[in-house]
Amino acid sequence: MSNHLLTKRLENLLFADIASFWLDLYRQKYRELVDELSEWELIKNQPEDYEEDDWLLLQTISFLTHKIDTLQSQLIKIDVEHRRFIERLNHAELKAEREFHILDYAYALGADREQLKKDQDAFQRWFDEGAIVNRYQDKLSELEQSLKFLIGKLGDLTNRYLRIHSGEITKSWLTLNLESFFLGLLEKSENEAIRNSIFRALANQVNLISEYVGETQFDSDLVELLLLSLEKQSTPHAAKVDILEILINLRPTFTRYFMRSQIDLDVLANEKVEAQHLFLLTAFSKIICKQPKLSETNYKLLILLAKHTYPRVRQSVIEQCSLLPSAFALKLLTVRLHKESHQAVRLTLIKQLTDPRFTEELQVFHIWRKQLKIAHSFAEKRLLLELAPRIMFNLQVDYEQQSQADTLFKSFINVLNTQLENEKSIAIKRVISRVREQLACFMYQQQLAELEFNLNSSLSINLNSDWAEQDLLGRLLSKQAQNNEAFNVTMKNKGWQIQRGYKRGFRFWRLWHEFKNPSTGKRQSFNHVQARKPSAFMHIPSCTVAEISQTEVPGEPRFDAEQFSSRPHLPMLDFLLSTLSQDNLKAPAKSFTPDGILIVTPPSNVLKRMYAYSWISFNFEKLDDLRNGSEHEQRDFLALIKARGFILDFQQYGSVLDAEFPVESNIANLYQKLSLTPFLFNMWSSFKEYAYSLYQNSIGQLIFFVLAFSTYFWARHIKISRQIKSDRAKIPVSIGGWGTRGKSGTERLKAALFSSLTLKVISKTTGCEATLIYARASGEQFEIPLFRPFDKASIWEQSDVLHFATKVKADVFLWECMGLTPRYVKILRNWMADNFSTITNAYPDHEDTLGPTGIDVANETSHFIGENSLVFTSEQNMAPVLELNAKQKNSNLIQVHWADGLQITDDIRSLYPYQEHPSNIALVCKMAEHIGLNKDYVFKETSARIVPDIGVLKHFAEAPIGKISQSFVNSMSANERLATLENWQRLKLTQLNDDPQAQVIALLNNRNDRVARSKVFAAILSNDLRFDRVVVIGSNVDGFYSYFLDALLERIDKIIEIDDIENLDKLIEQFNILSEAKLKARFKIAYGSMAAENLLALSEGVVNKSCIKEITGEISDQELTIILDNLRNSYQRMHLDSLKSDIAKNSKEIKERLLLIIKSKIILLDDSNISADEITHTVANLALPHTHQVIVGMQNIKGAGLNYVYAWQQWQKISQTITNMLSKNCTAKEFRTALTNLNMIVTFNALETDYLKQKLDILKRSQLAQNEFCQAEITTLQEKINGEKLIEEEEYAQSRPARYFNQMIESFLDAGAAVKRKKRAIQIYKDIADQRITIEKAIKLLSEMNRNQKSGWFAKKRKFKGEK
Secondary structure, rough: HHHHHHHHHHHHHHHHOOOOOHHHHHHHHHHHHHHHOOHHHHHHHOOOOHHHHHHHHHHHHHHHHHHHHHHHHHHHHHHHHHHHHHHHHHHHHHHHHEEEEEHHHHHOOOHHHHHHHHHHOOOOOOHHHHHHHHHHHHHHHHHHHHHHHHHHHHHHHHHHHHHHHHHHHHHHHHHOHHHHHHHHHHHHHOOHHHHHHHHHHHHHHHHOOOOOOOOOOOOHHHHHHHHHHHHHHOOOOHHHHHHHHHHHHEEEEHHHHHHHHHHHOOOOOOOOOOOOHHHHHHHHHHHOOOOOOOOHHHHHHHHHOOOOOOOOHHHHHHHHHHOOOHHHHHHHHHHHHHHHHOHHHHHHHHHHHHHHHHHHHHHHHHHHHHHHOOOOOHHHHHHHHHHHHHHHHHHHHHHOOOHHHHHHHHHHHHHEEEEEEOOHHHHHHHHHHHHHHHHHHHHHHHHHHHHHHHHOOOOOEEOOOOOOOOOHHHHHHHHHOOOOOOOOEEEEEEEEEEEOOOOEEEEEEHHHHHHOOOOOOOOOOOOOOEEEEEEOEEEEOOHHHHHHHHOOOOOOOOEEEEOOOOOOOOOOHHHHHHHHOOOOOOOOOOEEEEEEEEEEOOOOOOOOHHHHHHHHHEEEHHHHHHHOOOHHHHHHHHHHHHHHHEEEEEEEEEEOOOOEEEHHHHHHHHHHHOOOOOOOOOOOOOOOOOOOOOOOOOOHHHHHHHHHHHHHHHHHHHHHHHHHHHHHHHHOOEEEEEOOOOOHHHHHHHHHHOOOOOOOOEEEOOOOOOOOEEEEOOOOOEEEOOOHHOOOOOHHHOOOOOOHHHHHOOOOOEEEEOOHHHHHHHHHHHHHHOEEEEEEOOOOOOOHOOOOOOHHHHHHHHHOOOOEEEEEHHEEEEEEHHHHHHOOOOOEEEEHHHHHOOOOHHHHHOOOOOOOOHHHHHHHHHHHHHHHHOHHHHHHHHHOOOOOOOOOEEOOOOEOOOOOEEEEEEEOOOHHHHHHHHHHHHHHHHOOOOOOEEEEEEEEOOOOHHHHHHHEEEEEEEHHOOOOEEEEOOOOHHHHHHHHHHHHHHHHHHHHHOOHHHHHHHHHHOOOOOHHHHHHHHHHHHHHHHHHHHHHHOOOOOHHHHHHHHHOOOOOHHHHHHHHHHHHHHHHHHHHHHHHHHHOOOOHHHHHHHHHHHOOEEOOOOOOOHHHHHHHHHOOOOOOOEEEEEEEEEEOOOOHHHHHHHHHHHHHHHHHHHHHHHHHOHHHHHHHHHHHHHHHOOOOOOHHHHHHHHHHHHHHHHHHHHOOHHHHHHHHHHHHHHHHHHHHHHHHHHHHHHHHHHHHHHHHHHHHHHHHHHHHHHHHHHHOOOOOOOHHHHHHHHHHHHHHOOHHHHHHHHHHHOOO
């Protein structure tokens, strides 16, 4: 056989059945393996009595065992050499001698002369023994990675060989003689990854042999080793699971006994979840269900697992239902549905109802109907309803007669109609209407299938008018629009033209809106005068594609969580305009929705139509607010439309098989009770102008400038593009990630996952701070700061990071897209050519570059989808937009089911070190499933390994500040409405306002370059969140305040206009305008019962500071001010309570009093360089004594907000350190190390000083501190803390001119300093790749450089020199 032919045969042998991801990942290793095998002499000496494929397979297995032995010997050798180096280094006394030993060891590790010369030069920088130890560790990890790969391949090929010879499988297994080989390898290797690979390979072989042989016999020494490994506490989880898979075939009785002993271990209700135990129990049900035949003992174990304390363990049993006998599975489901209370597990139970085996005697129908009746949560009801079509289909398949199927259909419709009539939740009612239509369309399967096929093949299709009746066509399209974009139908050549989505064109209202709302924050090079133009003949609005939060452009479909829809039953304003402008129509306009048919007849008179058109256009924004408002406002909206000459009628769909589809009662009542309530349109609006700056240059200067810079940038572009292409080719796997929310968290989850696979990983995240996560092949992760000159982002940094990844020989490159403009996104996507990618979601954000509307954001997000690629997303509402764009690029979009995140149980979520969003975890699970990793593996590895971002949602422990305490909720990374509201709900922050001892402070970090975001948060604070005070920091705080007042005035005006007492009460509660009873409870905690009574007895006219002091005694001016503010707000509350009985009459006074109170609750700190301590003291001064303040950070994290988060992180670290030092389990060594680490902290914050003063006195008297070293360290700490107070006072005393002077000098020197910092950063990254600096030292240096380029570095430098 020729070498070329042999190589091809070996490639076919080794590459067979390998998923593309793993083939790309290990392509280089496969190439090397093929080359080595083709040169191996034994493989060429094929005996005549052997088949060629058999011989190649046997010799490849033999070669792999030889190769594994060789690498194992190298591991032992390198380990011995390392121990010798450490011994020599410990005996070296002189610096030159240490350097000689380091260079000598570098040579032993493979460095050539040139590398040794560079190593020697690097001693002048930071090369030391730590860096050479890193080199050894990497060499070791690379060998271990190769061993793991080879063992895995050996297992695969052995499995294939045994399957080919399954007829004599026992003999074939003995022929390979691998038992003794694996046994010897296990005895020699202590590496976790290698041992796991051996156990996995063995488990696969034992499972295969057990399929063909009744009683499997294995080497007794090997079995004994397995038993001992299973009992060891140190044996990793994955190894234990594999051992159990082996032993359940070899020693079934022992295995079941072991499982029972683990199940019986007590788990206390409030005890911290023990991850190792949890995941071991979770694996039991899978191991049991893999058995060919289940015994009675197995069933008993499954029942015990299904009743376990851990929800994830119970859930894992339910997930195996498809593998269990149908009778047992059905009984298990029935019992668990009755007893289970955990929502995540219940959702898993409900999903099992689609099993086609449960159709006998309509069992599944009866269970479904019962569960629908008793279910309480929205998620459960929604899932039950959405599964109805599949359940009905499963039941109908078994019927031989059509009449039986028809009867079943009627039964389902009757259940849904009854549920629709009795259901209280409007959201569920909307889901019921959709599901009814899905079932109705079952009766038109052929037409529906044809329609779906045509719509999937083109954006616009034509049908003959005799294809179906108009109402049937609208009904079928409405079913399609439930999970798709809208459709519009027009008459064309006596047929129908169906258009997916909307045509866009000029609308006068759009021009008027832009004229009234000029802003520099709008998207450039975009036509802002175009709007949707629905067809007035047939319009089918989408139930799904809608903005999740409001953008600056009115009229866009807006998703309403309470109605779980964008209210398609209400006419869109653009649809009404179409009925007025498309006057060639002879019949009324129709809009088809899941709830029924909306029929709109516009005014018949031309003048009335023109008037209605102009009236809607001029009042478009106000009308849109009404359409998206309360039920009262919706009624006003319809009444106003009717008053302009429109006739509105909402009709139910026609019956199917005598089953009726009545219109939901709320919608029916809405259209029956149209009456015009008093309403005043406020046409006042503010007008702003763009600012222009004019600069003059000569033509010659301009031409020279343009040519010179064009030449430079084009040359640079070509060079970098080539470098990127070359570097990308060297990276086996690249996976990108984008989205509005959660992309940084998702990238960190991915980094944690891939680092667990003994791969070298580089992950670039650009969340709160630009960072590289570098994971060695050993699995150890490091968070390396990404240096950016002037702290400014550029897409060119992608080239630097990718080049760094190639230098460290990364196996996997993960990256978060940091481009915002569509052009940059396309450039990054084309550069990277990802193997696959993730899109978390497409919520409205960055509308100035991606918008202006929500659907524009989704369309621009879809640019991240490459040609012929695979993308995973957890987006729900805008998924059809992403799906359409993916199809146009011949790509696949895999969507995470909305319930997947909700199915993550509480015990799993508690394992994560912070509040990770379930949708992000579910997205990574879906991606992992694609590459063959199960979700329990994802849960276990990501929760244990993830490196949290500074901006993750977290509630920090409380810190004592004088007479009060503070805790901080870091919600600053949630910078859009939905995520912000979710965070408040998840942490139950709204309810905290009812606690008289708690004070909720909204800390809003504003940015002047995020104007659109400022407006969103102004609306959130004025409409959605409940708090006691708002403190605004950052830049453009006055601008935010004006947006807030605009939003607040709009809400107050609306309340007054529609005489809405209920909404007024909500507003009073939302802004925590306290009643007398609630204020009394607060005063009681602060000053006692008698003082509280006396304070509230003070009348409004006589209250002053002296009166208060007589009651409370001597208190600070700050306390006096807070008491006065509380009393004055209480008086205002009493006035409001008396005025609200007649809102219309008292409107002016109500408005004035509300504004007076709410304005007093807003604190503006107009200093972009404000320190964390200044924020701490300002917030603390808003509290009464003995109050606990919960400070909720919001909107942005960068700037002043970032320093504040750092302060809380330092507080957490210090408090945990002190707690550990005071613990009884603390050793003398740990105590001394902790003291040393505390003394290494440069400055302490106001959060820690009071706490440390108290705790250091206690520590000084502790037994472990009774020695000279500890006493000296504690004394030094105490002196440092006392000195902090003086420094703090000096900083407060610093005048504004001094600050201004420092800023002037800093800006002058910054350019030169930036060049030096950039050169130093390049050298550090190069030395990390060349292993001439420890990663820990590199992180420290890069962090210092990043801090030094932030505002205020010059003042800190002067201060440091002064101290020296």
